[in-house]
Amino acid sequence: MATLRHMALKKKLDIQVDSCGIGWVHLGERSDLRTFEAAKKHEILIDHRAQQFLMEFFETYDLILCVNEEIVEQLKLKGPQHANKIKLATEFSKKYKGQPIPDPYYLSDHGFDDVMEIIIDCCNGIVKFLSR
Numbered sequence: 001m002a003t004l005r006h007m008a009l010k011k012k013l014d015i016q017v018d019s020c021g022i023g024w025v026h027l028g029e030r031s032d033l034r035t036f037e038a039a040k041k042h043e044i045l046i047d048h049r050a051q052q053f054l055m056e057f058f059e060t061y062d063l064i065l066c067v068n069e070e071i072v073e074q075l076k077l078k079g080p081q082h083a084n085k086i087k088l089a090t091e092f093s094k095k096y097k098g099q100p101i102p103d104p105y106y107l108s109d110h111g112f113d114d115v116m117e118i119i120i121d122c123c124n125g126i127v128k129f130l131s132r
Contacts, residue, residue, distance in 0.1 A: 002039060002046040003116075004123045011127055019048055020057070022074055026050040032105060038112040042120065058082040065089040065126070068100035092125030093118070 001019030058079040066072045076083045090096045104111040
């Protein structure tokens, strides 16, 4: 969310961006400190707390991006009439098209930086798509 918002602002693209999960485990928590550090290297500020996906988001947003196919499918089951706006985020990526965005917590020491690179690549594609 913070990366897409940051990149959209740089391109003077007026969009509403939010982030959430489908689970409840980390509700209200801030991102892992390593996420802040990886984002900071790209001058991106993360100021978000975890929240859960709400059914009203189907009506609020024109595009709902997911980190993996499992979440895509779960959301399509919850709101089948909105299936056309639910997409895998890497669908917009040049280098990682169709791949899941891994949870950096379970990767190597450089996992947070590696995932940040995937997110930046996706967001470049998303901004390009939305700019049309």
